[in-house]
Amino acid sequence: MxxxxxxxxxxxxxxxxxxxxxxxxxxxxxxxxxxxxxxxxxxxxxxxxxxxxxxxxxxxxxxxxxxxxxxxxxxxxxxxxxxxxxxxxxxxxxxxxxxxxxxxFCIVPRQELIHDMLLFRFSDDQLQEAAASDRSGKKSKLLLPDGFITVKNIRNGEDVRLPRRIVAVFVLLTMADFCDQLYNWQDNLFDNRDGELRFSGNHYWALWPGDVQPGLWMSSISRMGLLLKGLLNEEEQDNGICDAPAAIALKLPPLFDGCSKLLRPVDQIAARDLYLEAVGADLKRQGFDWIAGKLRGACERNPWIGEPHLVLAQLCCLEGAFEEAAVEAALGLERLLQWGTAWDKRVAWEAWIAWGRVLEMNAKEKKWPSTAWGMINLGLVK
Missing domain, CATH: 1.10.472 (Cyclin A; domain 1)
Known part of the structure; x- marks a missing residue:
């Protein structure tokens, strides 16, 4: 924090x-x-x-x-x-x-490098195998067996030789780049209904910004995490040889249990749909149990998103279940801090963090407003 x-x-x-x-x-x-x-x-x-x-x-x-x-x-x-x-x-x-x-970064064909030559080339099982820890040095190098990859300079067509460490850096940069900018407008543009983010559609007429709902990008980021971990594993088997400028030291992002887990597209879709049902519900009509069930289901299907935990924390505060509210608020904050960006970009990351801290503070103090003016009065975090 x-x-x-x-x-x-x-x-x-x-x-x-x-x-x-x-x-x-x-x-x-x-x-x-x-x-x-x-x-x-x-x-x-x-x-x-x-x-x-x-x-x-x-x-x-x-x-x-x-x-x-x-x-x-x-x-x-x-x-x-x-x-x-x-x-x-x-x-x-x-x-x-x-x-x-x-x-x-500006001269490589990044879609071809990250997606066509690496991410889409390997199955989920192969990426998980490459990412599995193996310090024996006997594991085959599946991703970049030669320790480098060659692409064409997008400006002059000349060959550009990228050592494994630089490829790993570009995977990490792409993870950060994508998770900041993607939401469902891009899903509409590329017809990403299956959540695999293959950029195969061409719905150029999709109106911006759309409804700005959470996008289906997190499964792809989990695959990039496996790819990154696999690349670093392969380099470790080469006794740490780093044919790269300044011998850039990399560490894995704090996502998907150290980039070791895969989020299936079907699970990210289910989690998003359950979350949207919950946040669009009427508590007085649908009731606590129905909405809480949707939010818990979203957290089960996608354990790496923070926003459903924060919505559940508010719900628990409304019900006077302050101990559970404190736990959910802490979980939501932890995940949002790990990502450094919001999954639900209808609200900025900074606002989600501030809201989560308000929830956690009030849950610990076992109090919550019972009027609309009381809700408007929320804001200060001690």
Whole structure:
């Protein structure tokens, strides 16, 4: 919570002394005026940086996250810096190793690299096998047996050789990038009804922003987590040899039990539907048991989302079940802090955290408003 509190209070200099200057530079480029999915490009860059920081990523990877698409890339045209002109400026800002990552990130065909060449190439069973711990050194290297992969530079068509560690960095960056920006507008665009996020549809007419319901992206992130863990396992079998700039040290995000579990698409769909039924219900008409059952079902089908726990905490406070409310509020907060972003993006991550803390505080004090004005009065967290 202490690291998250620095972001919540915008005490950026305490996170990195150079961060306030970086943010000022990004604003001066117009990043806060550029569209990006459910906000501005500036907001997206800051939130990806926050996610990576809360996941414990190395400084150079976090800095890359803050500038990650600033030369434009294979997904989106957001060149707030000209790659042929401004690279030295960006190097002066964030350092050579981080800028090299930014430049690489912007020239690789990321959809082809992460999805076609890796994520969609292997089955769930193969990814789970690659991610399984095995320190014997005898396990076959399924993902990148040669320790590298070659892709084409999207700007000039030349070969780009990516060592395994850099591929792992790009998987981690893509996890943070996707979980910040995806919600059901993208599901509508790509016809992601099955929750596998294969980007196979072409519903370009999907009206923005849609209803901004939670998207079906978390199953794909769980597969990326297995892929990341598998890549790091393979490198460990190579006795830690790291053919990469600055020998970037990586750790697994605190998701899916250390990136060891798979969330099935059918479970993420069921969890979302149960959650939406619950939050759209009328307590006086459907009753506590019916709504609580939906929320508990959502938590069972997808144990890694926080928002259903917080809604259940409020429900328990209304019923005077304060001990259960405190437990649910703590669980919801824990998960939201682990992600560093909201699953239900109809409300900002910061607001979910503040709401969760209000719930937890009041549950521990065994009190809850019984009037509408009392609800409006909620806000202060001690």
């Amino acid at each position: 202490e690291k998250a509190r620095l972001f919540l209070r915008e005490e950026y200099a305490a996170i990195d002394p150079a961060l306030p200057h970086w943010l000022s530079v990004l604003r001066s480029t117009g990043a806060s005026e550029c569209f990006h999915k459910h906000g501005t490009f500036f907001q997206h860059l800051v939130e990806v940086y926050r996610i990576l920081k809360l996941w414990g990523a190395p400084d150079d990877v976090c800095r890359c996250g803050l500038f990650h698409s600033s030369y434009s890339n294979s997904y989106v045209n957001l060149a707030i810096f000209e790659p042929g002109v401004d690279r030295s400026r960006v190097k002066d800002l964030i350092g050579d190793p981080a800028e090299q990552l930014v430049e690489l």
